[in-house]
Amino acid sequence: MSLKGLLIDGKIEKDRVRLYYLLEDGKLIEWMDERKFYPYFYVPLEVENVIFDEATALGCSVSSEFKKDLFSDKEDKYLKISGDEEALAKLKYRFNRVWEDELPSIIKYAFERNIRFGIQYETFGKKYTPLKVEDHYFNENFENLLDKDPIKYNYVKRFFEAIEQPMPRITEDVAKKFGYDKERMLKAIYLSRITNTPLASKRTPPSYFIKALYYISLKSEGYIIPTAEEFARGESSRGVYGKAALVITPEKGVFLNTYVLDYESLYPSCIDVYNLSHETVNCGHSECIKNGVPEEKHHVCLLRRGRYSVLIGALKDLRIKYYKRRGKDGDIRAKIVSDILKNILVICYGVTIRIKGLANPSLAESITAYARNALKTAWKIALEEGLKPVYGDTDSLFIVNPESKRMQTLVDRVKSELGLDLAVDKKYKVCIFSKAKKAYLGIFEDGKIDPKGLAAYKSSTPLFVKKVLKETAIELSKIESADDIVRARERINRILEEREKDILYRRFEVKDMGFSVILHKSPQEILKSNVKAQSYQCAIQLIDAGIRLRRGQTITFAKVKPFYYRGNKFTVKPINFVKKDEINVQDYISNMHSMMAQILEPLGLGKVSIKNQNMTLSNWFK
Structure with missing residues (x-):
């Protein structure tokens, strides 16, 4: 069929797959792939005959495939069990170990059929064959990467080609059909292209995309996707005990001409530059033990390029070296892509702590350790170069009234010694610090304020x-x-x-005196509670007045002269219930x-x- 359609979704129906294409006029076209496709998972080669019989009875087929193990990088044979989703759900609990059962079947289908979501096709069901993209600016920024890090270059090029495929015209009316405005619809489409996942609903957690992206990148390299326990390297039962992000206590005072230098994408950069990945942290090579992680007992592999490292590095480079720069030059589309890549990169550290199937305590601790070391080293170099650092927070260094030449020397030394990029992010005309961390007031030259914490x-x-x-x-x-x-x-x-x-x-308006808070408990829990926090006092009065409340709702109250209510001393009232003469002025x-x-x-x-x-x-x- 020759209608241009944007592939946005797919649905497994027994042994067939139904694909959904969006036309420019907003019409949704369904297309059924008549070729049989069965969901699948992998199991160890040694399987009892009785389980084979059960698989056959459920209509499943069994075949063997060679796959590489992520941690040893060695190839081994696995059994592939294919069948409808209901049969697989019954069968998988019969095996001690199952691989790739958590990867959504529609994503497996896209991988096996070589199609890509978020791409416009002239023929429904056609394989993804990217149109050739020539871009002088891209070549200029990435030509050196081909020799320096060919694996990462190939990732960068693949992502770039997918992003740059023709984009259909999206109108506001079409976007509204999916619950988006035009810009958010474009973001959803680009996210679909980058991660090769169906067009996302607003409820899809960000971790879903980075997990799908990583898993498919492993499959494309011939690896079997490890189980959650394998990703955790047997450490899933322990927490992350490494030190938190470094915050250096500020020097209290009022400072003029304060420059803020930021590490660009610090955590993604540490993952990339220091080769941090599930299989490289605490690898099994004796010669790599010398490559220790700062302030930790971990070490990092010197012999292999980590797959998570190269994936995150590719996305980071593509954003910083191409889309972020183009976005700053006024390219709206580039800014949209830059924002999407940023949203993926922001969680690349957090998922190694708490997301099953990506979590690995040693990896998470190593990322934080290198980030801490980066800030410590920058502070040390700044002092050595005669600069005056007054505050440091995670990836930012505040320097007062620096000489341009000394500041450039700092940037150059950081790049040379750490391999990380430090750059001026902003300059405050006036900056005020108390002794509190993560709390300051910056004022720009134009008088705009930048209050933090x-x-x-x-x-x-x-x-x-x-x-x-x-x-x-x-x-x-x-x-x-x-x-x-x-x-x-x-x-x-x-x-x-x-x-x-x-x-x-x-001499004030009562509405200007309101404290706004979010209710973290349900109305029923609040009424039963013996605690009479001010937010609860407000909520109880609202409930008694017949106003329906829910957990997560924001309520606003004012502090008033103490009074007794329901036998308890209350000190606040809902803002709409308050008269001016009731306000507790001393408070x-x-x-x-x-x-x-x-x-x-x-x-x-x-x-x-x-x-x-x-x-x-x-x-x-x-």
């Missing part, structure tokens, strides 16, 4: 306090030199005095100062002690 800017924080933070940031943005800090402090002092008076004299003054403390203390400000409504800020400032 601040109590005054959390989603639950009252709008009144967020406005105070913005007013404070405006004054801080006027700082041009160290001398300006004192004047900014005086202006901020006056702002806080005024806002405190606004609270004391109730709000205290909250404003405590939430702003991460900004005020580095400016040389102390703590406040509220005694009565006539208190002033004299106790707040040193």
Whole structure:
């Protein structure tokens, strides 16, 4: 049939497969592959005759195939049991070990028939034969990779060819039929192309795609996909005990001209550069033991290129060296692809901790160890080069007022000594750190603020306090030199005095005083609980008022003067139930100062002690 259709889904029906193609006008065409296809899994070669008889009775067929073992890289013979899904489900529990039973049958079908989801075909049922893609920019960026790392180059080229195949015109109306807008529909199609999986529903977990991608890449190299226990190397029962990501305590203060240098895709880069994969961490080669992982008892193989390593490395290089750059140049399509690749790469470490079939504690610990070492080394080199680092967090290094030449030397040395790419991500005109980790305020040259981890800017924080933070940031943005800090402090002092008076004299809108929180328990659990947390107090009052609540719902309350309700002392009310004269002004003054403390203390400000409504800020400032 010669209608151009985008392959978006497939369904196994006994011994046939029904494929679904999307036409440009939004019509969905079904096409039945009349060639027989049976789902399958693999079992060890030595199988009892009685199980053979059971397989035959269930209509299954048995054949043998040679497959490579991922960990030994040696070829061995396995039995392939094929049959309908119902029969296989009954049969697989008769075997001590089963391979590839968890890989969805439709993905196996796509692999066996050499078709690719997310691709537009002129003939339904046709094999995937990519149109030739010539791109000077691609060749320029990856020509050296062919000699340096040919395995990775082949992965990069295959992904690039799939991504760059012709894309049909997608209208908003067509996208709506699938529950997407146009941009999200395009993202779903590109994700389908990259991972060769059916068009995703919104509920599909991200780990599904990286697992499918890895599994099919192993099959394409002739490997049998290991079981979850084999991937874990017998360590599935233990947790990940290695150290967490490194965060270096910031130097408290107000800093001008602060540069933030980031490792580009640090965890994916560590996986790639240090050859971290399920079969390479703690390999069985005695000569590799010397290649130890920093701060861990693990080692990494020197003789083989890890399959997970090369896959993640290919996706990372394709994003950083091609699509991310093109996206920054204004190519909207390239930005969409870059975002998809980023979403896959973001979880490449997390899945090695918690996702069955990818988890491996030693691998996860090794990834973190190399990432920690990268930040430590960058900090050490910065000091050696006469730079002033003031904070480090996972993949970021904050350096105050650096000389360009020294900073470039830092970047060059990191590349030379670690093989990792460190680059300037952003520059703050003013940056304020307390002693707290993962909490600071950055202000750009144009006055825009970049608050990270601040109590005054959390989603639950009252709008009144967020406005105070913005007013404070405006004054801080006027700082041009160290001398300006004192004047900014005086202006901020006056702002806080005024806002405190606004609270004391109730010059505010009640809606601006709301704390918003998510309910983590069901209404039934809340009503039965003896704990009367403020969120529960609010929820109970809403339930009693006949308002239906659910777990995961956001509710908003205000702090009020204490009152008794259901025999208990309550201190909050739902925001819509509150009158202005009920607001507990002392609590709000205290909250404003405590939430702003991460900004005020580095400016040389102390703590406040509220005694009565006539208190002033004299106790707040040193």
